[in-house]
Amino acid sequence: MAHSDRHGGFHVVTRYADVRRVLHEPATFACGRELEFAHAPGRRTGGVTVPINPVRMGMMELDPPESQAYRRLVAPYFSPKAIKEYQPRLAEIVTWLVDRVIGTGRIDFVDDLSNPLPALVSLDYFGLPLERWADYASALHKAAYREKGSARAVAELLADLGGTLAGLRVTLPERRAEGAPDTVVDRLLGAEVDGAPLPDEIVTEMVFMLLNGGIDTSTALIASMFGHLGAHPARRAELAADPTLVPTAVDEMLRYFTPGTGVARTVTAPVELGGVALRPGDRVLLALGSANNDPEMFPDPDDVRLDRDNNSKHLAFGSGIHRCLGAFLARPR
Amino acid sequence: MTVLLREVLRRMPDYAVDESKVARYPTIRWSTDTSRCRPASPG
Numbered sequence: 001m002a003h004s005d006r007h008g009g010f011h012v013v014t015r016y017a018d019v020r021r022v023l024h025e026p027a028t029f030a031c032g033r034e035l036e037f038a039h040a041p042g043r044r045t046g047g048v049t050v051p052i053n054p055v056r057m058g059m060m061e062l063d064p065p066e067s068q069a070y071r072r073l074v075a076p077y078f079s080p081k082a083i084k085e086y087q088p089r090l091a092e093i094v095t096w097l098v099d100r101v102i103g104t105g106r107i108d109f110v111d112d113l114s115n116p117l118p119a120l121v122s123l124d125y126f127g128l129p130l131e132r133w134a135d136y137a138s139a140l141h142k143a144a145y146r147e148k149g150s151a152r153a154v155a156e157l158l159a160d161l162g163g164t165l166a167g168l169r170v171t172l173p174e175r176r177a178e179g180a181p182d183t184v185v186d187r188l189l190g191a192e193v194d195g196a197p198l199p200d201e202i203v204t205e206m207v208f209m210l211l212n213g214g215i216d217t218s219t220a221l222i223a224s225m226f227g228h229l230g231a232h233p234a235r236r237a238e239l240a241a242d243p244t245l246v247p248t249a250v251d252e253m254l255r256y257f258t259p260g261t262g263v264a265r266t267v268t269a270p271v272e273l274g275g276v277a278l279r280p281g282d283r284v285l286l287a288l289g290s291a292n293n294d295p296e297m298f299p300d301p302d303d304v305r306l307d308r309d310n311n312s313k314h315l316a317f318g319s320g321i322h323r324c325l326g327a328f329l330a331r332p333r
Numbered sequence: 334m335t336v337l338l339r340e341v342l343r344r345m346p347d348y349a350v351d352e353s354k355v356a357r358y359p360t361i362r363w364s365t366d367t368s369r370c371r372p373a374s375p376g
Binding site (some may be wrong): 113117222225230236240243246 | 339341345346348
């Protein structure tokens with residue numbers, strides 16, 4: 001555990017066991033943005049980032065039972081079965097991207113693969129227009145790296161997304177009459193809570209959260225993975241010779257490069273963590289990348305081992321009730 | 334990722350990286366060594 005006084009003060013949780021424990025005790029370590037404590041009247045900022053995100057991240061920044069109600073709405077679309085049914089389409093997009101450049105003898109993994117693929121797959125799977133992939137990806141990369149102008153880029157993306165979703169809401173009855181299968185977006189647009197449709201702003205927030213979770217993280221990991229395998233041709237040859245190692249290799253890349261490096265929680269009750277007494281209202285930043293580098297869990301963590309036997313225990317997707325919904329889409333087996 | 338990795342290994346297994354163009358996205362690595370951080374207050 002470490003501590004920083006910045007952004008109102010927060011503890012940094014670095015050990016695997018401590019990080020996993022926090023993720024599995026949602027009643028004690030909350031995600032909500034506006035939490036109230038008896039000893040500190042008035043509302044307090046929470047959320048899952050330090051500093052707080054300018055935009056609420058859908059159910060990621062809600063606590064049970066509300067978070068689970070929203071999660072249940074879309075969870076069936078991220079089940080192993082649903083993702084398996086999507087495999088032919090995913091393979092088609094991958095092949096198309098490689099086909100575009102294979103004949104040139106040169107490829108820019110970022111521009112040609114790692115940037116377009118996650119954006120195209122996310123938009124396609126969620127049921128959004130593919131032609132906007134570059135704009136959406138650009139705004140989300142800027143936001144992830146807190147580049148200058150990122151707040152404006154995200155605001156523009158949200159406005160664009162809101163307009164697109166409003167249009168899709170209008171045409172939803174038509175699609176259903178034609179027997180078109182529901183997409184993730186259609187599911188949200190058609191969902192009701194207490195007999196009323198989900199408000200547009202909630203649908204926009206949910207879809208933004210899904211895009212944000214799936215695009216920049218995957219782009220970073222794909223680029224890191226191919227960079228690493230390019231620098232280690234023996235490992236790449238090992239994989240090429242034995243493709244059954246690929247799933248374990250992807251998990252090792254997720255462990256080693258952990259694209260989402262941290263997630264925050266707010267303490268709701270007195271608790272001891274890593275030898276530190278925490279009080280309600282304290283903020284903790286879970287260093288996921290550090291947890292995945294913990295030698296007590298992953299011996300010789302700086303060594304990349306494509307056949308590491310426990311690397312699927314990594315926390316790159318989080319763990320517990322808020323585990324990344326898109327894990328099966330990001331890591332299809 | 335698995336679908337993409339298999340496709341790349343199958344179709345361009347001997348690719349070589351132009352190191353001068355790497356680092357478009359900074360790689361961030363974490364360590365569990367917190368010796369350079371201020372220790373958390375025990376209470």
